[in-house]
Amino acid sequence: MARWQPDAPGRLAAAALDLFEEHGYENTTVIEIAERAGLTKSTFFRYFPDKREVLFDKGTLTGVLVEGITSAPPAAGPLDAVADALDELGRTFFTADRREFSGRRQAVLNANSELREREALKRLDLTASMIEALGRRGVPSLTARVAAELGTLVWEIAYDRWIDTDNSEGFGPLARQALAEVRGAAGVVG
Amino acid sequence: MARWQPDAPGRLAAAALDLFEEHGYENTTVIEIAERAGLTKSTFFRYFPDKREVLFDKGTLTGVLVEGITSAPPAAGPLDAVADALDELGRTFFTADRREFSGRRQAVLNANSELREREALKRLDLTASMIEALGRRGVPSLTARVAAELGTLVWEIAYDRWIDTDNSEGFGPLARQALAEVRGAAGVVG
Structure with missing residues (x-):
């Protein structure tokens, strides 16, 4: 079975989940999430109004x-x-x-x-x-x-x-x- | 019928409601709520962890x-x-x-x-x-x-x-x- 290939919001969600698990929700920034997903902060905000929404x-x-x-x-x-x-x-x-x-x-x-x-x-x-x-x-x-x-x-x-x-x-x-x-x-x- | 005589948390809630109606939730501070209720900020925090909780x-x-x-x-x-x-x-x-x-x-x-x-x-x-x-x-x-x-x-x-x-x-x-x-x-x- 092919692995799920996420699009930009999916990649942001996956990166956020990794970081929340590693450092905690409070200690993770939007910039870190975007970087981990290989995307920019402005791409993040195109899909999500805030960090709270990413999952x-x-x-x-x-x-x-x-x-x-x-x-x-x-x-x-x-x-x-x-x-x-x-x-x-x-x-x-x-x-x-x-x-x-x-x-x-x-x-x-x-x-x-x-x-x-x-x-x-x-x-x-x-x-x-x-x-x-x-x-x-x-x-x-x-x-x-x-x-x-x-x-x-x-x-x-x-x-x-x-x-x-x-x-x-x-x-x-x-x-x-x-x-x-x-x-x-x-x-x-x- | 006697009017409801609120205790400290009730007075804080009543004051908060007045202020939220007058100025909006966003534009009201905990200090203003406490002052309107005739109480102190520290009394507010004895009853409520944050502004969001007061109602x-x-x-x-x-x-x-x-x-x-x-x-x-x-x-x-x-x-x-x-x-x-x-x-x-x-x-x-x-x-x-x-x-x-x-x-x-x-x-x-x-x-x-x-x-x-x-x-x-x-x-x-x-x-x-x-x-x-x-x-x-x-x-x-x-x-x-x-x-x-x-x-x-x-x-x-x-x-x-x-x-x-x-x-x-x-x-x-x-x-x-x-x-x-x-x-x-x-x-x-x-």
């Missing part, structure tokens, strides 16, 4: 998820549309060659409160995008909110399992399994 | 919620335990005399990306506290996660309605109504 994808993930929800069969229920979108995410974004990077990235995020905060906002934004995409399918507002919250939870559970090095399953199948578990749990919360 | 309660809300879940009747299902906790929150925290302050506070948060980010993290922390409290009631992990996500959504819907000035209902009844709606929606997400 967060600029909307590709959200784009795939929204597109997946939008293109689900018209008869699919809200959670099935989300499941289709998560499958698509596994095919195009959370691919096997990104697994190791994703696991290292998550460890860095978990260790830094500034990055955890940014991640929390991204999670809200992701849920909001799902709500909008479900709304465009004609799903009533509150149903869309519940489906998006459950969908975000499914994504989170699948993601945590996917980056676990003891696990070699693909993201798509893990998301299907997590969805079945979340559906079961939703039936017994009372 | 966020130091755990009282989470404490009430956790205590409410913990003291719900043993036979109560996960979502009913959360509903009891939201009732308790309406009795002790989201009381009528805090409604106007809460609405103004939310408008300031919505307008500032740094504050929105901090709020997103607080939301995750709140959900995590509910998951833990449900876990201590013996609720299985995944069921607790689903109940806490739905509970957080109920809280959010009720809160948005509660701070709406066109609405004069108490937080507790609004939470009961939102819970019924979320339950209904959870039954049709597929």
Whole structure:
């Protein structure tokens, strides 16, 4: 299998991750990240507004998820549309060659409160995008909110399992399994 | 009805809110907040680590919620335990005399990306506290996660309605109504 060939933002993210692991997030500068990636500081700022943003994808993930929800069969229920979108995410974004990077990235995020905060906002934004995409399918507002919250939870559970090095399953199948578990749990919360 | 008599952190929050409204979050300093509250900078830092934190309660809300879940009747299902906790929150925290302050506070948060980010993290922390409290009631992990996500959504819907000035209902009844709606929606997400 060919190794993942990152473009400029991907190279910046990879360089940033290396440096954050080596010296810590606080002790790494944007200039150092750009240098390590063989790029300039102004290239960095073309892609990211600040250092805090470099490990967060600029909307590709959200784009795939929204597109997946939008293109689900018209008869699919809200959670099935989300499941289709998560499958698509596994095919195009959370691919096997990104697994190791994703696991290292998550460890860095978990260790830094500034990055955890940014991640929390991204999670809200992701849920909001799902709500909008479900709304465009004609799903009533509150149903869309519940489906998006459950969908975000499914994504989170699948993601945590996917980056676990003891696990070699693909993201798509893990998301299907997590969805079945979340559906079961939703039936017994009372 | 007696007006809410805030203690030092409450006075600091009230002063901060006034100043953020008058001059903007970015243009307000910790010293100005302390002065407006008739307190010193060192008193400010005794209660809050930084300016960003001043509009966020130091755990009282989470404490009430956790205590409410913990003291719900043993036979109560996960979502009913959360509903009891939201009732308790309406009795002790989201009381009528805090409604106007809460609405103004939310408008300031919505307008500032740094504050929105901090709020997103607080939301995750709140959900995590509910998951833990449900876990201590013996609720299985995944069921607790689903109940806490739905509970957080109920809280959010009720809160948005509660701070709406066109609405004069108490937080507790609004939470009961939102819970019924979320339950209904959870039954049709597929």
